[in-house]
Amino acid sequence: MGKRFTSVLFLSAAFVAVTMTSTSVEAKKYGMAGCGLGSLAITSNDITQIFAATLNGIYGNQTFGITSGTSNCTADGVVKQDKVQELFITMNYDSLGQEMASGKGEKLESLGNLLGCSSDSLSRFGQVTKENYAKLITEDSTPASVLSAVKSEVKSDKILAKSCSQI
Amino acid sequence: MFPLYLLTLLFILFTTSLGAIEPPGSINILELDFLTARNQGKEIPKSLKSQQYLQELINEAKEKHLSEETHWYRLLRFNKTRWGYWESEVDNKRYFLAEDGKHNPEKELIATLHSFFTEEPIPEGLQHPQCGYPERYHWLKEKLRFDPTRLVQVPCERFEVWKEALNPESLSVVFSSYYMQAPASMFGHTLIKLNNKVNENAELLDYGVNYAATPGEMDPFSYAYRGLTGGYPGSFAIFPYYLKVNEYNDMESRDLWEYKLKLKPEERERFLRHLWEMGRADFDYFFINENCSYHLMEILEVAMPELDISKKTGWIVAPGDTIKLYLAEDGLVISKKYRPSLYSKIKYKIFDMSEEERTTYFEMIRFENAFLPEPKDNFRMSLVTDAVLDTFRYRYSEKKTIPKQHKDYYDKLLIFRSKQNDEYTANEQIPLSTPPESSHPVSRAATSFGASSLGNFAEFQYRIAYHDLMNVSKGHAPNSELAFFDTTVRTYENKKPELTAMSAVKVASLNPYNSISKDFSYIFDTGIQTAVYRNNDETLRKQVGNFDLRLGYSFSNEFGKTPMSMGVLSVLAGVKVQNGRMFENGVRYGGNLSLLYQKEWGAWKIYTGATAQNYQLSHNLNSYYATFKIRYAFSNTHELRVEVNGERFYEEALISYHYLF
Numbered sequence: 015m016g017k018r019f020t021s022v023l024f025l026s027a028a029f030v031a032v033t034m035t036s037t038s039v040e041a042k043k044y045g046m047a048g049c050g051l052g053s054l055a056i057t058s059n060d061i062t063q064i065f066a067a068t069l070n071g072i073y074g075n076q077t078f079g080i081t082s083g084t085s086n087c088t089a090d091g092v093v094k095q096d097k098v099q100e101l102f103i104t105m106n107y108d109s110l111g112q113e114m115a116s117g118k119g120e121k122l123e124s125l126g127n128l129l130g131c132s133s134d135s136l137s138r139f140g141q142v143t144k145e146n147y148a149k150l151i152t153e154d155s156t157p158a159s160v161l162s163a164v165k166s167e168v169k170s171d172k173i174l175a176k177s178c179s180q181i
Numbered sequence: 182m183f184p185l186y187l188l189t190l191l192f193i194l195f196t197t198s199l200g201a202i203e204p205p206g207s208i209n210i211l212e213l214d215f216l217t218a219r220n221q222g223k224e225i226p227k228s229l230k231s232q233q234y235l236q237e238l239i240n241e242a243k244e245k246h247l248s249e250e251t252h253w254y255r256l257l258r259f260n261k262t263r264w265g266y267w268e269s270e271v272d273n274k275r276y277f278l279a280e281d282g283k284h285n286p287e288k289e290l291i292a293t294l295h296s297f298f299t300e301e302p303i304p305e306g307l308q309h310p311q312c313g314y315p316e317r318y319h320w321l322k323e324k325l326r327f328d329p330t331r332l333v334q335v336p337c338e339r340f341e342v343w344k345e346a347l348n349p350e351s352l353s354v355v356f357s358s359y360y361m362q363a364p365a366s367m368f369g370h371t372l373i374k375l376n377n378k379v380n381e382n383a384e385l386l387d388y389g390v391n392y393a394a395t396p397g398e399m400d401p402f403s404y405a406y407r408g409l410t411g412g413y414p415g416s417f418a419i420f421p422y423y424l425k426v427n428e429y430n431d432m433e434s435r436d437l438w439e440y441k442l443k444l445k446p447e448e449r450e451r452f453l454r455h456l457w458e459m460g461r462a463d464f465d466y467f468f469i470n471e472n473c474s475y476h477l478m479e480i481l482e483v484a485m486p487e488l489d490i491s492k493k494t495g496w497i498v499a500p501g502d503t504i505k506l507y508l509a510e511d512g513l514v515i516s517k518k519y520r521p522s523l524y525s526k527i528k529y530k531i532f533d534m535s536e537e538e539r540t541t542y543f544e545m546i547r548f549e550n551a552f553l554p555e556p557k558d559n560f561r562m563s564l565v566t567d568a569v570l571d572t573f574r575y576r577y578s579e580k581k582t583i584p585k586q587h588k589d590y591y592d593k594l595l596i597f598r599s600k601q602n603d604e605y606t607a608n609e610q611i612p613l614s615t616p617p618e619s620s621h622p623v624s625r626a627a628t629s630f631g632a633s634s635l636g637n638f639a640e641f642q643y644r645i646a647y648h649d650l651m652n653v654s655k656g657h658a659p660n661s662e663l664a665f666f667d668t669t670v671r672t673y674e675n676k677k678p679e680l681t682a683m684s685a686v687k688v689a690s691l692n693p694y695n696s697i698s699k700d701f702s703y704i705f706d707t708g709i710q711t712a713v714y715r716n717n718d719e720t721l722r723k724q725v726g727n728f729d730l731r732l733g734y735s736f737s738n739e740f741g742k743t744p745m746s747m748g749v750l751s752v753l754a755g756v757k758v759q760n761g762r763m764f765e766n767g768v769r770y771g772g773n774l775s776l777l778y779q780k781e782w783g784a785w786k787i788y789t790g791a792t793a794q795n796y797q798l799s800h801n802l803n804s805y806y807a808t809f810k811i812r813y814a815f816s817n818t819h820e821l822r823v824e825v826n827g828e829r830f831y832e833e834a835l836i837s838y839h840y841l842f
Contacts, residue, residue, distance in 0.1 A: 066347060078419060078460040090339060090460075091419035092346040093390070101384075105424060109431060112570050116563065117596040120385060124423070127383035147599035153592070 099128045099180070103157040111151050117144030129168060130180030139178070142171050185814045210306050215275040221299045221310050222278030222292030231298055235747075236332040238294050247288035253325055255483050256316060256455065258462075270479075271470065272414070273463035278310065293317050295330060312337035313461060316454035316483070317785055344453050347388050347419070349375035352452065353439045353518075354477065354505050355389070356617050357429040359658035361690035362700060366433060367663050368647070369500035369617060371474045372658060373481075374422055374439060385423040390456065392417050392476040394466035403643065408468045415466030415476070417459045419527055426520070432578045434524035436614045440507060441516045444484070452484035470496065474503040488513070495624070497646050501617035508618050519614070523575050527697060530568040531740050532740075533608055536567050545569045546696060551590040564605040566598045570698055620656025621817040622841045623647045631835025635720060636674040640681065640835070643668050650689060650788055651812045651822060652841070654781055660735065662689035662704075669728055680724060685709040691751045693737035702735045702751050704775075713831040714763050714802075720830050723761055731755030731775055748780030769801035786812040796812055804829040817841065 078090035087097050103110060106121050113119030117140040126139040143150060143164065150163045165181045168174045175181075218826075226232055258270040269276075269283045271294040278296050282289035296310035297318065303309050311318045312335060321327070327334075353374040359365040373390040380386040407413050429435045440476030444452070459480060464471060475498045478491040490506045508514050521529065534542060538691060542565050543553050556562060573591050577583050585589075623646040631638050644667040648657045669681040689704040710727040713720060733753030737745050758770040793806040809826040820839040826832070 078457065090343045092343055093421060102421075102423065105421075105427060108574055109427075111595060112567075112574065112598075113571070115595040116567055117599075120383075122422070124383040124385045127386060129379070133382055144599050146595050151595070 022074070054079040099125075100157055100161055103161050104127055107157060107160075113140075114150060115147045117141055125164070128180065129165070129178045131168075131174065131178035135174055135177035137175055138171070139168070142167055142174060200222070209230045211275060211559075213304055214307055217304060217307055218275055218278050218296075218310075218313075219280070222280075224295045224299050226298040226300060230331065234328070235294060235298055238325050238327075238332075239291055241310055242290060242294065242321075243287075245324065247321070248290040251288060251322060252486060253290060254484075255479070256320070257282075257286060257289060258464075258479060258496045270464055271462045272465045273461075274460045276823045277582055288320075289826070294312060294321065297321075300435035302425075305768050308337070308339065309335045311335045312340050313338055316458055317449060317799050319451075319454055324520075343457065345830070347375050347452075347453065348377050348379070349387075349449060350514075351376045351441055351443075351444045351449075352481075353441045354481075354504065354507055355425075356438045356440070356500060358436045358438070358614055358617070360433045360435050361420045361658045361661045361692060362739070363433070367658070368468075370429070371500045371503060373477055376441065385421075385426060387418050387422045389422040389425050390417060390477075390480075391420060391425070392473045394468075408466065411465035411471070413466045414462050414463040414494060415458065415471075415735070417480075429522070430520060431523045431700055432576070434522040434575065434578075436522045436525055436612070437520035438504070438616050439518040439520065440504065440514045441518070442481075442507070442513055443515045444744075446507075448484045452480070455480065470498045471493075472498055472500075474498050474500040478503055478506070497623065499623050499647060501620050502623065504617045508805045519612045519616075519823075521613060523571060523608055524698060526569055526607070526609065527571045528740070529607060529609045530564060530571070533564065533605075534561075534568075535559065536804070543567055543696065546572045547811055548573070548584075548587040548590050551586065551593070553593070561603055561605045563598065563603050566594060566601060570594060571596065575697065576699075591651045604807075615655040617656050619817075621648075621653050622812075625649075625652075625839055625841050627837050627839040629837030631833050633673075633833035634831055635722065636676075638671050638833075638835075640669060640671040640837070641757075642837070642839075649687075650691075650779065651786060651810060652820070653784075653786075653814045653817060659692070659745075659781075660691040660779065664688075667708075671788055679711065679722065680709065681711050682709060691735045691749055691779070693739045693745070693749055694734040695739050700735075702733050702753060704731045704753060704755070705729065710759065712759055712761055712763070713828060715830055716763065721763070722831075723763055725759040725761035725764075728758040729773075730757075731773065733775075745780075746780055751775070751777040751779075751790075754776070766799040769796040769799045771795040771798045784814045787816075788812075803831070 078092075087094060087101065093101055102125060109119075110121050110125065113122040118137075119140075120141055122143065123136050126136045129139075131139050146163075146167050150167065151160055155163075168181050169177050210407050224509070226235060242248065253259075254267075259267050260270055262268050268283065271277070273282065274283075277289055277292075278284065279288040279292035282292060293310070293314065299310055307313075315337065325705055342526070353376055355372050355374050357370040357372075359369055372392075374384075375386070375388045375390065377387050392415060394408065394415045424435070430437055466472065466477065475491065475494065478494075482488045484492055488508065488510065490503075493506055494502065531539065531542065537557070538560060541560075544550060545552050545554070545565065546569055554560075554562065554565065570591070573587070573594075577587075625642070625644040627640075627642040629640040629642070631640065645665045647663045647665070648661070649664055650660070650662045653658070664684060664687040667682070667684040667687055669683070670678055671681040674677045684706055685708040687706045687708075689702075690700075691700070691702045691704075692700040694700055694702075705731040706727065708727055709724055711722050712725045713722050715721075730752035733751060735749050735751040737749040738747045739745060741747070753775040755773060755775075756770065758768065760768040771792040771794065773792050775790055775792040777788070779786065779788040787810065789809040791805065794804045794806065796803055806826070806828045808824065808826045810822060812820055812822045814820045818841045820841075821833075822837045822839065824833045824837070
């Protein structure tokens, strides 16, 4: 009896020790053997927190070919055309903000792509987001507001207005 | 003892709370889907002509033995079970049109032909079988040369739209490296990226295919248990690739390796047709073998009939090993791309910095200073600021809350950055981790000879998987260990063989702490060990149950000119519990303190350390354990090790030869 008791005691102690040191594990959603669970990235930024809550709502259905397969965001796992830009900003909010401030980066180029900017105008696009950064992202920005702010900057730039087709 | 370490095994491996992910769609539509499919499998068309044609097709299929063809077996995932009969790996009934389609390829083929003649209107949300199973349809149509006037081809708009959106020109298998700070991501992961020509310069916009388990709400124990025993459904899903890059590259800071595969146009079409079918399939998920990597191999085998690799895996399918299999196929992998994690990107920037830039950077990442540097000569403001911004994101990627002061500093810094106009080029050419294909095989057998204070001995060791601290680290997570059923059997002179040690699971991560990553170190071991004790002046060895958990920090010159050249020093403290009849009250337990040092250079590695074990708490004698080991690796598969170990009442020296396979 005593033996079993101490075993249990130690197991619980270890349990507490590990859970205390691995809060990051607790807060995450993992799959087995490193094989993802189809969990969606949730970043720390408050703003994305809000969106993360609705994320499974807007992007909870990545399956395809089963039933109707459509949500208000995707059809058979493919993001609907009218949601593509906003979803991209939502899901990359922090890193995209950083790339806008520095005027370059892979995610920023991808956004330029989604706005239909020709490849030779992407560096200009980066320059424009950088110059107007303080206007584009503020304390109370949302992905939707960032998108429309970026679009209006693009429209008011003589060069970009011509070379970006999805604004 | 058994339940204790079994519990701990389950516990450590999967101390993960998982968010609930609802299975898609409502349960009613899935039920409707099932009933509809079963009816369609028995479909008898109304017109006599069609009935006649259906019968002709069935007869011809039987004559040609179509249901025995490899492609049909692969499409349906038929595999011989351990008991010698054939069975499909697909585990949901909805996937099959025939009652016993899971066990009978021929009946499923006949039911498939029946279903293609379905004339009834298709219920809302479901598809005509010709559209639900495009690869089955396409293959049978070719084999039996369907006459479009006698079997009308149904337009499949949903499938066509989907296919058009993905439109891959080629496929890449993506490997996500190990993340030792979280138990469930120590094994690596693979997914497929669909390379769309449209996104040639914006690969993040491509789609990725992932096979994963979809558990609902549950506790870690049932998760672990069910994960090992196939208690969760696994299924395929597609994602924008940037979601996966965020998850692995940014949040978990795992480097990604992309292997582009050569794909003929007809293989691409076949892949998409079959992937669509797989959307309907659920499998029992087994994390050891029927896991993400295994299913990706199978789906690729359907697309490329010449490919035959899923049979080449052993009992354990390690994601990194599947990459080796792809690379071994002649001309299959056409290029390789490395995608550094956020942490790697920070490291690149630090390596690039001058002494002065570094000093400023390390000052700035103490966010409470809220420090903005003054412009100076030969000082790349943009480089330093970007590194600080990266560090902020890295540090807070998994935290729910950010202190307001830090967030304010970050926002200020972003605006500061947008006003800097100096340029630098990030130097990210040389990968900071080693690719999975360079890793050693995971199983290990070893023989040793040694001398000890209790006489000479010979020993045999076996480990199922994966990696230990003395193995060559390339291709694996450095300074880490992950071993299952690491077993040692010994024979001392003139004694019966003994089971010296059997670790059910051993996990260690001794990654250096630094002000950026703040990684902690840990060692966990549970199973059977041998205790040496004194009884009436006689020294005896006896097997005991063992539980060992130590936490602490490791240190190294991670950002030096030659990173880690000084080796890694670890300080750990924890508890050790052993139960055995020779101990007071049958158990000894107490705190222990370890000082460990390891250094690897090329084929050589040394590992040394001492642990003080206090058992006073349990009224047993205190002890210590000291070790010194040297490894020389002839190659990835052959190692020679020499070690000297000592503990209270006992010393030994041994030489061992290790073979990895």
